[in-house]
Amino acid sequence: MSTVVCPQCGSSNPSENEYCQWCHAPLHPEATSGVESPANSEIDLPDWLKEAGPLIPPLAESPEEELPDWLLSLRQESKTADLREEIQAISSEEPFLAPDPEEKLPTAGDEEAAQADLFTPPEPPEQGDLSGWTRGFEGEEITEETSHATENTSSSSLSEEELPEWLKTLREQEGSLAQKPFSARDESIPTSFAPKSEPFTEEILPEWPDDLRTPSEEEKEAEPPVSEAIAQEVKADKASTPSPETISPFTEIPEDITAWFEETPSSLLGDQSSSALKSPSSSEEIAQFADLITTSETPEEVPEAIPAFSEDDYAAWLDRLQVEETLEGEDLSNQVPVFIEEGVTETAPSPETIVPPFIESELPEWLAEEGSPAEETEGSAIPTTQLPEWLEAMRPVEAVAPAPPQTPEEDTRIETSGPLAGFPGVLPGEPEALRYSRPPIHAVRLSVSEKQRAYVALLESLVTAESTPVPIRSQKLVTAPSPILRFIITVLLFAILIAGLMSATPLSDLPALFPAEVVAFTTTLNNLSTQQANPRVLVGLDIDAGFLPEIRISAVNALSDLMRQNARLVFLPLQSSAPILGLSIAQEAAQQVPNYALADQSVHLGYLAGETAGLAAFAYQPRLGIATTLEGQSAWDTQPLIGVDSLQDFDAILLITDSGERARGWIEQMRPSFPERPFLIISSAQAAPYLIPYVQSGQVNGVLTGLLGSILYIRLTPKVGSENLALWSAYQWGSLTITLLILLGALLGATQALLQAQKAHPKR
Amino acid sequence: MTDTLWSLIAFVLTLAILSYAIGDNPLFRIALYTFVGISAGYLAVVLIDQVIFPRLITPLVNPSTASGVMAIPLLLSLLLLTRLSPRLSFLGSLPMAFLVGVGAAVIINGALFGTLFTQVRAAGLSFTFPQSVSSGWITGMVLLFGAITTLLYFQFTGRREPGKGIVRPAWVEWIARIGQGFIAITLGAFFAGVILASLTVLIGRLDFVLQFINTLVP
Numbered sequence: 001m002s003t004v005v006c007p008q009c010g011s012s013n014p015s016e017n018e019y020c021q022w023c024h025a026p027l028h029p030e031a032t033s034g035v036e037s038p039a040n041s042e043i044d045l046p047d048w049l050k051e052a053g054p055l056i057p058p059l060a061e062s063p064e065e066e067l068p069d070w071l072l073s074l075r076q077e078s079k080t081a082d083l084r085e086e087i088q089a090i091s092s093e094e095p096f097l098a099p100d101p102e103e104k105l106p107t108a109g110d111e112e113a114a115q116a117d118l119f120t121p122p123e124p125p126e127q128g129d130l131s132g133w134t135r136g137f138e139g140e141e142i143t144e145e146t147s148h149a150t151e152n153t154s155s156s157s158l159s160e161e162e163l164p165e166w167l168k169t170l171r172e173q174e175g176s177l178a179q180k181p182f183s184a185r186d187e188s189i190p191t192s193f194a195p196k197s198e199p200f201t202e203e204i205l206p207e208w209p210d211d212l213r214t215p216s217e218e219e220k221e222a223e224p225p226v227s228e229a230i231a232q233e234v235k236a237d238k239a240s241t242p243s244p245e246t247i248s249p250f251t252e253i254p255e256d257i258t259a260w261f262e263e264t265p266s267s268l269l270g271d272q273s274s275s276a277l278k279s280p281s282s283s284e285e286i287a288q289f290a291d292l293i294t295t296s297e298t299p300e301e302v303p304e305a306i307p308a309f310s311e312d313d314y315a316a317w318l319d320r321l322q323v324e325e326t327l328e329g330e331d332l333s334n335q336v337p338v339f340i341e342e343g344v345t346e347t348a349p350s351p352e353t354i355v356p357p358f359i360e361s362e363l364p365e366w367l368a369e370e371g372s373p374a375e376e377t378e379g380s381a382i383p384t385t386q387l388p389e390w391l392e393a394m395r396p397v398e399a400v401a402p403a404p405p406q407t408p409e410e411d412t413r414i415e416t417s418g419p420l421a422g423f424p425g426v427l428p429g430e431p432e433a434l435r436y437s438r439p440p441i442h443a444v445r446l447s448v449s450e451k452q453r454a455y456v457a458l459l460e461s462l463v464t465a466e467s468t469p470v471p472i473r474s475q476k477l478v479t480a481p482s483p484i485l486r487f488i489i490t491v492l493l494f495a496i497l498i499a500g501l502m503s504a505t506p507l508s509d510l511p512a513l514f515p516a517e518v519v520a521f522t523t524t525l526n527n528l529s530t531q532q533a534n535p536r537v538l539v540g541l542d543i544d545a546g547f548l549p550e551i552r553i554s555a556v557n558a559l560s561d562l563m564r565q566n567a568r569l570v571f572l573p574l575q576s577s578a579p580i581l582g583l584s585i586a587q588e589a590a591q592q593v594p595n596y597a598l599a600d601q602s603v604h605l606g607y608l609a610g611e612t613a614g615l616a617a618f619a620y621q622p623r624l625g626i627a628t629t630l631e632g633q634s635a636w637d638t639q640p641l642i643g644v645d646s647l648q649d650f651d652a653i654l655l656i657t658d659s660g661e662r663a664r665g666w667i668e669q670m671r672p673s674f675p676e677r678p679f680l681i682i683s684s685a686q687a688a689p690y691l692i693p694y695v696q697s698g699q700v701n702g703v704l705t706g707l708l709g710s711i712l713y714i715r716l717t718p719k720v721g722s723e724n725l726a727l728w729s730a731y732q733w734g735s736l737t738i739t740l741l742i743l744l745g746a747l748l749g750a751t752q753a754l755l756q757a758q759k760a761h762p763k764r
Numbered sequence: 765m766t767d768t769l770w771s772l773i774a775f776v777l778t779l780a781i782l783s784y785a786i787g788d789n790p791l792f793r794i795a796l797y798t799f800v801g802i803s804a805g806y807l808a809v810v811l812i813d814q815v816i817f818p819r820l821i822t823p824l825v826n827p828s829t830a831s832g833v834m835a836i837p838l839l840l841s842l843l844l845l846t847r848l849s850p851r852l853s854f855l856g857s858l859p860m861a862f863l864v865g866v867g868a869a870v871i872i873n874g875a876l877f878g879t880l881f882t883q884v885r886a887a888g889l890s891f892t893f894p895q896s897v898s899s900g901w902i903t904g905m906v907l908l909f910g911a912i913t914t915l916l917y918f919q920f921t922g923r924r925e926p927g928k929g930i931v932r933p934a935w936v937e938w939i940a941r942i943g944q945g946f947i948a949i950t951l952g953a954f955f956a957g958v959i960l961a962s963l964t965v966l967i968g969r970l971d972f973v974l975q976f977i978n979t980l981v982p
Contacts, residue, residue: 549968606814668878697886
């Protein structure tokens with residue numbers, strides 16, 4: 001009973017059935033489809049398509065009958081798809097073609113049938129000329145292809161009984177696989193050795209089949225076949241072997257196939273097996289090709305880039321067939337090539353991963369000279385560190401900067417629109433410069449050493465600590481004494497001072513020890529006349545009116561002593577109220593020296609503006625600092641200033657001030673321009689801490705500070721009036737009272753703090 | 765009579781100022797405002813009479829060789845007045861920069877050559893041969909020690925420790941404490957000088973009040 005294999009599900013059906021009893025698919029799609037043959041469909045083609053030439057190129061132009069079946073099928077599919085796209089593109093432009101381009105074009109089945117007709121030689125050999133085993137073998141392959149690729153092929157019945165045991169086993173296994181949903185199968189294991197009908201285009205296909213085909217044809221012409229009988233058989237079988245899409249599985253397998261198979265020489269088997277792949281013309285070519293494949297190490301070097309159907313796989317598979325010679329009782333897995341057993345997924349190789357199946361010796365010279373990309377990469381990988389630094393520095397920026405990543409253009413790109421739709425490798429219309437490329441990504445990571453990291457951490461900690469709020473210790477509020485307490489203290493102090501003034505009874509005798517600065521002041525001031533007759537003394541008045549009572553006594557006594565020496569006094573005020581105070585002091589001092597001509601021997605210069613800067617200007621050139629006297633006369637025409645051009649023309653400087661800061665300004669600005677001359681100071685008591693260091697350093701010759709200085713100067717110069725014991729008494733009583741008040745306040749404050757501390761910490 | 769009148773005014777104003785002992789009062793404020801007003805008026809008169817006219821106007825009015833030079837301070841003074849106007853205040857930056865620059869230069873120069881260098885040199889005078897007596901050595905040692913410890917007190921460089929903030933080394937901390945003592949003594953001396961000066965002024969005022977009362981009372 002002959003059976004027909006369902007092209008849809010692959011199950012066996014009786015030959016009488018027109019539809020599959022399992023999936024109800026038509027077992028004879030060509031008969032049921034009703035599609036006309038390509039020859040008939042050619043009539044329906046439009047004129048422009050007819051003028052374009054035959055849809056299928058003539059056989060003489062493309063010797064595709066010598067290509068492997070799977071490659072032929074792929075090419076036919078690709079051509080059909082391209083033609084369909086072209087027609088669709090044209091039909092979109094021409095509406096009269098739009099309605100049903102499928103009717104105008106042959107279907108895949110029609111095309112395959114047409115190809116089968118075209119590939120069929122004019123005088124096809126009879127079936128009996130073919131070896132039975134070959135037909136059965138091809139029928140097995142094609143059955144598997146057609147069943148798994150779900151292509152419309154003409155089914156033929158095959159008797160189950162006539163099949164050998166191994167083929168039955170295969171069919172049973174195949175049937176079991178076919179009953180499963182196709183999608184549920186393990187896709188990693190291809191069920192057919194023919195390539196899947198993936199949209200391979202011709203440009204991505206390896207060119208090695210063509211390279212193989214061309215020398216085979218040449219050799220065909222140049223060399224006679226090894227065995228004409230075998231060659232005739234092969235030719236006839238090849239000519240009768242349709243493409244995988246159109247061939248129909250043979251229906252009968254001769255009974256003596258096993259025996260014939262055993263008697264078949266291995267070379268013939270190899271030739272026959274390989275003829276389905278690449279159709280070598282002779283057994284020598286097969287042997288050479290097998291040797292080349294076995295000696296080629298390219299697949300081993302790049303195992304991950306194994307092409308889906310490389311020659312190694314076919315060779316290993318064919319070699320296994322040659323060695324085992326029989327497949328009876330063998331499992332289907334034995335027929336599976338090695339790459340399938342290893343679980344290599346049958347995927348379309350990308351252009352980068354396609355490994356040429358030929359060794360370099362087979363490549364043409366011009367191609368071999370180019371070398372493989374891997375070799376070029378290795379050769380060009382010159383480490384940059386080998387370059388000297390100066391050369392690195394001289395390199396242009398473009399050479400150092402990373403090149404923008406450019407995505408390699410795929411050669412498989414097919415134009416999808418426009419008049420060149422469907423053509424691969426079309427040059428892009430837009431210029432390259434307008435293409436967007438992702439900007440280069442530069443690494444922003446800095447190479448930071450551990451030491452630098454430590455510094456960064458320290459800096460961060462400092463910045464963090466600065467921004468972190470720190471609790472401020474609660475400061476004790478200093479409360480002013482109450483008005484009553486303040487009034488009591490005031491009254492007490494006033495009473496004591498008034499009592500001291502009125503009683504004139506100091507607590508102790510006048511001081512008998514004289515500080516060195518007071519002694520130096522007195523000695524220097526009273527000896528000016530011994531060094532220079534009528535000494536010219538510059539009297540600086542840098543004093544506020546409020547502190548005049550403290551300074552008045554010493555100032556008046558010092559000026560009177562100068563008047564006694566008939567000194568020429570030049571008063572230089574630096575405060576706004578100083579001129580009046582200077583006049584007052586001078587007049588009071590002059591009262592003690594009736595013989596002294598104050599108006600002639602003294603001059604009151606006007607206010608010296610600018611404070612420190614004015615002092616510097618006066619020290620640099622006195623005539624620039626002061627122009628007129630207090631009365632508005634020309635200062636430098638007065639008697640005391642005649643002949644004075646610089647500060648060096650003065651014999652001494654006597655400064656009367658109440659501020660240590662102002663006294664320091666005088667010293668700093670005047671002393672450098674007035675060296676080795678007496679520089680005396682009468683100051684307030686509050687300026688004493690400032691002035692004593694300058695006395696010790698020798699910048700100031702003598703100082704009288706406060707009321708104490710006045711008293712001491714009076715005691716050192718007995719010629720000067722009587723001692724004012726009332727002031728001294730009040731001064732002592734007042735000092736004692738203030739000291740006691742300070743001590744009492746400190747004691748009260750300490751007691752209060754101690755009590756608060758005890759309240760806060762009772763255990764202490 | 766005139767002296768008696770001025771003495772009476774002085775006596776009243778003195779009592780008005782001393783009334784601050786019982787707190788802020790109108791009499792004190794009257795005396796205070798009077799003093800401020802009189803001082804400002806007097807200062808203005810002094811400046812005009814003794815600075816502007818003799819130093820600026822007179823040279824410009826009387827043509828001389830210095831007239832052209834005096835135009836510079838006049839221009840700077842006018843520019844300084846523009847600071848009263850917010851729109852033209854930028855013009856006053858030039859004389860202000862001139863004043864600040866010259867003032868800073870004068871002060872720094874005087875501080876360096878009039879105080880710093882001389883005081884540093886004077887710190888070592890106690891150890892020189894002519895003054896190499898025992899008291900001089902002791903004074904010099906105390907002076908040097910006080911200067912070093914005082915300067916180390918103002919050394920704030922330290923290591924930051926968790927929970928303690930910036931902590932100076934232990935030896936620096938101890939020396940700084942000694943320097944802090946010297947600083948306290950110095951400030952105490954200044955404070956004492958201020959108190960004594962104020963006490964002297966108060967005594968002078970009280971003496972004036974008593975004398976004026978004595979003149980009133982026959």
